[in-house]
Amino acid sequence: MKLTKLLTGATLALGLATTAMADPTKVGFVYVGPVGDGGWTYEHDKGRKAVEAAFGDKVETTFVENVPEGADAERVITQMALQGADLIFTTSFGYMDPTINVAKKFPKVKFEHATGYKQADNVSVYSARFYEGRAVQGHIAGHMTKTNKIGYIASFPIPEVIRGINSAYIHAKKVNPDVEFSIIWAYTWFDPAKEADAAKALIEQGADVILQHTDSTAPQAAAQAAGNVITFGQASDMGEYAPFPRVSSIIDEWGPYYVARTQAVMDGTWESVSTWDGIGAGMVGIGEISDAVPADVKAEALALVDALADGSYHAFTGPLNKQDGTPWLAEGEVAQDYSDDGLAGMSFYVEGITAEIPN
Structure with a gap:
């Protein structure tokens, strides 16, 4: 009886220790430019740092900068997934197909793609107005x-x-x-x-x-x-x-979005969404x-x-x-986000611009 109680107590203590030492949530970021570009990538990396500040040792973030859009991106995203990332943010339009391709191979990993439009069960998209x-x-x-x-x-x-x-x-x-x-x-x-x-x-x-x-x-x-x-x-x-x-x-302003989506993964509430926010939402x-x-x-x-x-x-x-x-x-009419002539797929100039859009 005493041995059983000791074993039970030891097992409980081990379980508590394991819980206390739970692995951090791993969050990866793929950047098209250098973190010191002073613009796009610089701001995405500020968002990554906001995740670290919000969650401390509960998260582990990694990033790869200067990743060309195309085959190199697919290789980098795959490597992040293989290294155990729970959530991966791919932060350029040209990463859209590579993100979708890798997501199919890693259904348990959550992906967030910036400025694209292709979603999947484990792929969300987000952009700013x-x-x-x-x-x-x-x-x-x-x-x-x-x-x-x-x-x-x-x-x-x-x-x-x-x-x-x-x-x-x-x-x-x-x-x-x-x-x-x-x-x-x-x-x-x-x-x-x-x-x-x-x-x-x-x-x-x-x-x-x-x-x-x-x-x-x-x-x-x-x-x-x-x-x-x-x-x-x-x-x-x-x-x-x-x-x-x-x-x-x-x-x-990517920080609040990155923190919220990381929290959703940690809570088990993450789901595939499409987010397009502007000045009013603070993005x-x-x-x-x-x-x-x-x-x-x-x-x-x-x-x-x-x-x-x-x-x-x-x-x-x-x-x-x-x-x-x-x-x-027409007079007073506003553009719709998603329609044949909507904003999401805009491929034409308005009247008065004399330049041509290249192919």
Whole structure:
């Protein structure tokens, strides 16, 4: 009897010790650029650090940076899964098919893919309504340009980027009917040399405002060297260039989402969802508007931020036509997220943009 009691007590003690020493939840992150890019990847890595801060030794995070979109991504994601990751965040559009492919092989692992649209039982998708921030940038740019020429450094011709160009143009045009957009496609998310060259080319063409959908601070530096060109931070604040040339920024706030989804895995409540949040939900932040912006323009921009946040205004509100002049949105009509001509699959410019979307 005594032996039985001793064994029972020992077994219980061992069970308690095992519970106390439970393995941490392993969370992996796959990055398209370096963590020091000052933009997109920098902000995703801040989100990773937020997970560590929230859960301490209950989590173990890992990351791989500079992962090309394609076969290399599939290899890296597979390796993370083989190393025991419970949750993997793949943080670039081009990781969509590699994520789906790996998820099929590891049904017990949870995957979260940024900016894509393909889901599975163990794959969620998430993105931010960056186009809301572009509306604010366009408003400021339209007021501040003196040459009426705005340059835009675009990354890849995907709906996310096209939405941003359209939103910026619509809101610049609203306050300045004479504004023109010049667009250079860099075909990269992060390449400081290419981005700097694109910025310089746009400035040489007369642009005195540069917008970017690429991740380095090189366009900021090029504008600073030019001396009379304004810019906006992309993905992160890029505040080292404030108050001029950087007059505001779009800031990607991934931390709260990453913490919530990690908590769901830990709780056993994780399920596949599609998340697309904007300024109102805090996933898109607007960096401080510097005093280089006239007070009245700043006040208008802040009012626009508030209207976008509370839903009283939508960045794509008719009347709006497509580039070829065919009607898109009627007076007062707002664009739907998912429809034949909706925002999720946007593949056309709005009327007034003279550039062509490359294949």
